[in-house]
Amino acid sequence: MSHKIALITGASRGLGKSIAQHLARQGVDIIGTYHSKADEARALADEIKRAGGKAAMVQLDVGESAGFGEFAAKVGQVLSAEFSRNQFDFLVNNAGVGLHAAFAQTTEEQFELMFKVHLKGPYFLTQKLLPLIADGGRIVNISSGLARFSFPGSSAYAAMKGGVEVLTRYLAKELGDRGISANTLAPGAIETDFSGGMVRDTPEINRQIASATALGRVGLPDDIGAAVASLLAEGNGWINGQRIEASGGIFL
Secondary structure (H helix, E strand, C coil), X not given: CCCCEEEECCCCCHHHHHHHHHHHHCCCEEEXXXXXXXXXXXXXXXXXXXXCCCEEEEECCCCCHHHHHHHHHHHHHHHHHHHCCCXXXXXXXXXXXXXXXXXXXXXXXXXXXXXXXXHHHHHHHHHHHHHHEXXXXXXXXXXXXXXXXXXXXXXXXXXXXHHHHHHHHHHHHHCHHHCCEEEEEEECCECCCHHHHHHHHCHHHHHHHHHCECCCCCECHHHHHHHHHHHXXXXXXCCCCCEEEECCCECC
16 A cells, blocks of 8 residues: 655745654655755655655745746656656645734735745645645645734735635635545744744744743744644544644633
């Protein structure tokens, strides 16, 4: 019996790397994408292979939708050559970039970048990949706690994540006839290099978030990697069209 295969965007670092590691531990084979960190992507693939899994990495800029057709063709080639398959099972739309700018100072260029990477990208990338997603497959879109609560400086980023959450419900509805489920996983604040490592490297912000969180600390990448792996585990196929927040109980 062949293993399930997950395609994870932005798998070379941060949350995407943790998601790939946790899924690989569950016996899921990995196709990861990276934007510019080819060395880190290769290191992750090598790590998964050393542990007995299969992994391949493909370059992708989720902000450039004109390249999605070529990317889908490349994924098809990788599926055939590396995995002896013509489809994959799980799509995790994770790749992203941060922005911290007050509403009054957010530029059109910054807004456009957030739109292209966080909303237009997942929308049309998922569309292009539909023929490669197996019937009965699953989609997980990574959103943000910021789509529920408001933190000054995050208006453009959070607005796009709100759009992703609506999109997820439509994917669940429109892809249901193929048995494909779609859910949103919304992390709270996580200690990564995201937004220049703001949460990880700024003690005051870290303490502020920890004090507002029921479990009393800021999240770690493994908290999210484990949550996505759990959502994609065998027993959770009936969960569909839902927003699941993994934030330790922040701003309850």
